[in-house]
Amino acid sequence: MSRSQTDLNLYLAEKIHAALNALSQEKGQEPQTRSITLAPPKDEKLGDLGLACFPFAKGLGTSPVDLCRELAERIPVDEVIERINPTGPFLNIRLSREALARATIEGVLLDRAPFGPFEPNGKKIVIDYSSPNIAKPFHLGHLRSTVIGAALRRLYLHTGHEVHGINHLGDWGAQFGKIIVAWREWGDEAELATNTMRHLFDIYVRYGKESQERPELDEQARVAFQNLETGEDNEERRLWEKLRSISLKAFQGPYGRLGVEFDHVTGESFYEDKMDATIQAIEEKGVATLSEGALVVDLSDEGLPPCILRKSDGTTIYATRDLAALFYRRENYSFDRLLYVVGQEQKLHFRQLKLVLQKLGWPEADQVEHVDFGLILFWDEAEKRWKKGTTRGGNAIFLDEVLDEAVEGVRKIIAEKNPDLPDKEKIAEMVGVSAIVFNDLKNERIKDVKFDWDRMLSFEGETGPYVQYAGARLASILRKAGHGNLEEGLFESNIDYSTLADADKVLLVMQEFGPTLQRALDRNEPSMVTGLMIRLAKSIHSYLREHHVLSAEEPVRSARLALVAAARRLLATGLATLGVASPQEM
Numbered sequence: 001m002s003r004s005q006t007d008l009n010l011y012l013a014e015k016i017h018a019a020l021n022a023l024s025q026e027k028g029q030e031p032q033t034r035s036i037t038l039a040p041p042k043d044e045k046l047g048d049l050g051l052a053c054f055p056f057a058k059g060l061g062t063s064p065v066d067l068c069r070e071l072a073e074r075i076p077v078d079e080v081i082e083r084i085n086p087t088g089p090f091l092n093i094r095l096s097r098e099a100l101a102r103a104t105i106e107g108v109l110l111d112r113a114p115f116g117p118f119e120p121n122g123k124k125i126v127i128d129y130s131s132p133n134i135a136k137p138f139h140l141g142h143l144r145s146t147v148i149g150a151a152l153r154r155l156y157l158h159t160g161h162e163v164h165g166i167n168h169l170g171d172w173g174a175q176f177g178k179i180i181v182a183w184r185e186w187g188d189e190a191e192l193a194t195n196t197m198r199h200l201f202d203i204y205v206r207y208g209k210e211s212q213e214r215p216e217l218d219e220q221a222r223v224a225f226q227n228l229e230t231g232e233d234n235e236e237r238r239l240w241e242k243l244r245s246i247s248l249k250a251f252q253g254p255y256g257r258l259g260v261e262f263d264h265v266t267g268e269s270f271y272e273d274k275m276d277a278t279i280q281a282i283e284e285k286g287v288a289t290l291s292e293g294a295l296v297v298d299l300s301d302e303g304l305p306p307c308i309l310r311k312s313d314g315t316t317i318y319a320t321r322d323l324a325a326l327f328y329r330r331e332n333y334s335f336d337r338l339l340y341v342v343g344q345e346q347k348l349h350f351r352q353l354k355l356v357l358q359k360l361g362w363p364e365a366d367q368v369e370h371v372d373f374g375l376i377l378f379w380d381e382a383e384k385r386w387k388k389g390t391t392r393g394g395n396a397i398f399l400d401e402v403l404d405e406a407v408e409g410v411r412k413i414i415a416e417k418n419p420d421l422p423d424k425e426k427i428a429e430m431v432g433v434s435a436i437v438f439n440d441l442k443n444e445r446i447k448d449v450k451f452d453w454d455r456m457l458s459f460e461g462e463t464g465p466y467v468q469y470a471g472a473r474l475a476s477i478l479r480k481a482g483h484g485n486l487e488e489g490l491f492e493s494n495i496d497y498s499t500l501a502d503a504d505k506v507l508l509v510m511q512e513f514g515p516t517l518q519r520a521l522d523r524n525e526p527s528m529v530t531g532l533m534i535r536l537a538k539s540i541h542s543y544l545r546e547h548h549v550l551s552a553e554e555p556v557r558s559a560r561l562a563l564v565a566a567a568r569r570l571l572a573t574g575l576a577t578l579g580v581a582s583p584q585e586m
């Protein structure tokens with residue numbers, strides 16, 4: 001079977017394309033280039049997938065209704081297409097149930113694209129995500145960036161892209177002057193060793209408060225950062241190195257629990273020795289100007305504040321380092337797309353960067369995208385409304401504590417629902433952490449995320465645990481059938497796919513995997529995949545309510561087991577791209 005016979009959407013699109021092109025040729029017109037998107041018709045009786053003919057009719061000088069009829073005549077029924085049904089301007093197609101079952105189940109179990117990984121496509125994607133600030137609190141925006149960015153990285157990898165996932169750590173900048181002063185004043189070695197993030201946060205907050213009464217602290221901080229920027233091996237440098245490496249170690253804990261990986265950890269400090277060259281290159285292009293002693297790229301024509309390259313005191317800023325990073329990434333990764341997964345409060349910053357690239361005449365300017373997202377909201381019981389910031393006040397969270405809280409919640413549910421579950425601790429960890437990830441990726445990223453513990457940990461509703469439970473249910477059926485290794489050995493029995501006509505709902509949902517990946521990547525929207533996983537879980541649950549697997553007679557039993565194995569595997573694949581684990585039991 002070829003890729004198109006595994007991905008039936010693609011198969012139909014190719015057939016329709018061929019028919020459209022034959023028509024264009026007869027009319028002496030250019031071949032069709034518009035892509036073909038199929039969607040299930042409103043009434044499922046009309047068919048499984050349909051094409052709206054409007055966009056194609058105009059160019060062919062015909063009406064959508066006529067075009068639809070003509071296409072129907074030209075596309076022959078075959079082993080995949082059971083019926084073609086032109087309904088007004090819609091071309092509806094019903095798939096052969098046997099072909100649907102065979103294509104889907106074999107496609108999944110033999111790991112063919114789109115279910116398994118795609119062939120490399122040569123496209124290079126750079127994704128900048130997570131990027132917390134060292135020695136400053138990991139805030140909720142960083143949690144979202146981490147989860148969304150890691151999901152995008154996996155989705156691009158699955159679909160054959162060369163991906164560079166980058167943690168652009170905030171490990172440089174004027175705030176390090178403050179952190180150095182705070183450490184000198186209130187730093188405690190023992191606290192730093194045992195309670196790294198919290199301690200650094202505490203002294204940073206204390207700095208903020210005390211510097212209001214003691215303005216000399218700010219002067220000390222300024223000097224400290226200047227000393228750091230000299231690049232010399234001085235006290236400031238050694239302290240910075242120490243705090244950086246301890247923080248980086250502390251981040252590894254939550255990253256590991258979330259299953260988040262990076263291909264490069266190149267933070268802002270990585271560009272320290274590259275900024276002069278960057279500034280020089282920008283100056284050479286003639287787009288830098290002096291403004292009140294600072295070197296800037298003027299953006300007043302675009303109605304935006306200038307992008308600062310170097311402040312009047314000679315120091316560089318966040319934007320300077322981002323520009324240096326752009327030069328570096330262009331040179332080293334020659335990217336087709338560069339995505340910044342960063343909160344919407346930095347919209348202006350990324351607009352400025354893009355404009356600077358345009359002024360520099362980079363064709364890549366159009367390939368640079370700010371993938372932004374909404375806030376995380378908590379319920380405020382006193383005010384009876386959803387609010388930005390955590391229950392503990394402020395917008396600082398300690399990621400490990402949030403993950404722990406989720407795991408504790410799941411522990412309680414397991415104790416109540418399934419106290420004899422083996423490996424309870426491991427499963428509570430998998431389910432608790434995944435619940436947070438799932439909750440984050442459930443809705444369009446631009447929407448705010450509500451941190452509703454009861455809701456997101458619940459085994460019912462559109463939640464991580466609910467979807468994971470569907471997978472565990474399938475795994476348990478396979479175990480009971482003796483397929484300890486899930487699909488192992490399934491193909492030894494000759495599967496009679498014609499017996500799976502009653503599984504068409506599940507199979508049709510599975511067939512949406514390919515088009516869903518496509519849509520998710522077009523918009524950098526992992527929630528599309530989350531949505532499909534919810535629908536797959538629902539259709540599995542309802543299939544299992546109506547059909548017995550283990551007690552069915554042969555050859556139905558083997559065919560249903562193959563379906564169960566394929567559904568289980570696709571669910572695990574889809575969830576894995578999101579960063580959600582698939583426990584065998586729960």
Ligand code: ARG
Pocket residue numbers: 128130131132133168169170322340342
């Ligand atoms: N460290 C920044 C922050 O916490 C985010 C960095 C995003 N990436 C970038 N290349 N600017 O706000």
